[in-house]
Amino acid sequence: MTPELPDAGNLLETALNSLRTDLLPYLPDHARYTGLMVANALSIALRDLRAEPARAEMEAAMTRLIGRNDATTLCRAIQAGRFDAPDHDSALRLNLLLITKARLSINNPKALG
């Protein structure tokens, strides 16, 4: 396949910069909230495109817990009580926190503090 230039990430980033620099400051008040939401949606999509390291962290945490990267299987194990014992419970919580932090690096990095 012929590589496209620019790639999707570059296009999104460029569109986001134009939105922030050339549009947002000039939007009337009633459209400003929508403008900010559009910028937020584009930012999330851009981080999602470039989230290989975050996905690798999620995969590693999931694999530590159940030996493979499969959220549905992990959910079933939790529901069946396989992590109820105190030491399993804290290991589960620790890894779920790592997974959630990795997802936050895509969805809302500011919330990571």
Add this chain to the structure above:
Amino acid sequence: MTTPLSAEPLTPDQVRSLTEWLTRQAGARSVVVGNVRRLSGGAISVNLAIDLMIEGGDVAGPCAAVLRSGSPSGVSASLDKVREAAVLKAAFDAGVMAPEPLFVEATGNVLGAPFYLMRRATGLAAGHRLVKAPTVPALAYELGRQLGRLHAIRPGAPGLDFLPMPTNSIVDECLNAYRDWLGDVAGKDPVLAYALRWLDRRRPAMGDLVLSHRDYRTGNYMVDDGRLTAIIDWEFAGWSDAMEDIGWFCAACWRFGQRAREAGGIGNRADFYAGYEQASGRSIDHTAVGWWEVMAHLRWAAIAVQQAMRHVSGAEPSLELALTGRMVTEISYDMLQQIDRMEGGA
């Protein structure tokens, strides 16, 4: 929010029939309905500000009112407007700073849907703006006191027979409802599956069953010049454990970024608790409140998932609903940290 400002919220025919109906209800010689405008916060309800001038009858004089009616996409968990008005009246009569309900139209014949009118409070409700003001200890105390007064209303109170009594334990009702709201996602998102399991395993002793607001949080009360003027948005009210409202109010997800202000982003927990204990004569169960804070995050996550599904399914394409779906991660993060605190930061 997207309605153009020029759009009239009521047609001339609706204004005429509202005026006639109000004149009869108020036992007035005449009523003038003026300055009708849409208020924000209409995800579930339609709220219109209306200035009334009433000549004669029991409520003669100028009256700043809000007309509240159901929206077409009503949420199943919410009360209809006639019942909501009855809850409002019970709260108002118990001395809670709820807006006084004035007139209730139950048939739908006047405006096409049932509605009620209540007195309009002054001030601001927007959470993200309220949390930017300096903390006023008296405000957190007063919010606790108001909740304490509300929680003095117990099952069997007159006028509230329509509110369903929990058939199971209140914990089972909550867990079943939120599992249901989550649908497939409960089996695909390990954090939500974990929260459901943890809440079930760690259930605290339940306390008194009381009339609960069930959306008592910053954003659902009005403040004017640092002073509380009204508790609003009563559509989720019902019988519940007294600690549920307290956990919902204090949950990290309802602090609008002011994480250190543990009482709704506006004040200290100690002030809020003190007001509650003074007015209710009931002690705060700290373990139960912490547990209800986890439940609060699960509930908000389940609502956010539902909102995202309304967009993703194509039923109601909306950028705002789409972005709410991605908020589930942040809610999950706060929830896990709260469980961690409850487990001693293991």
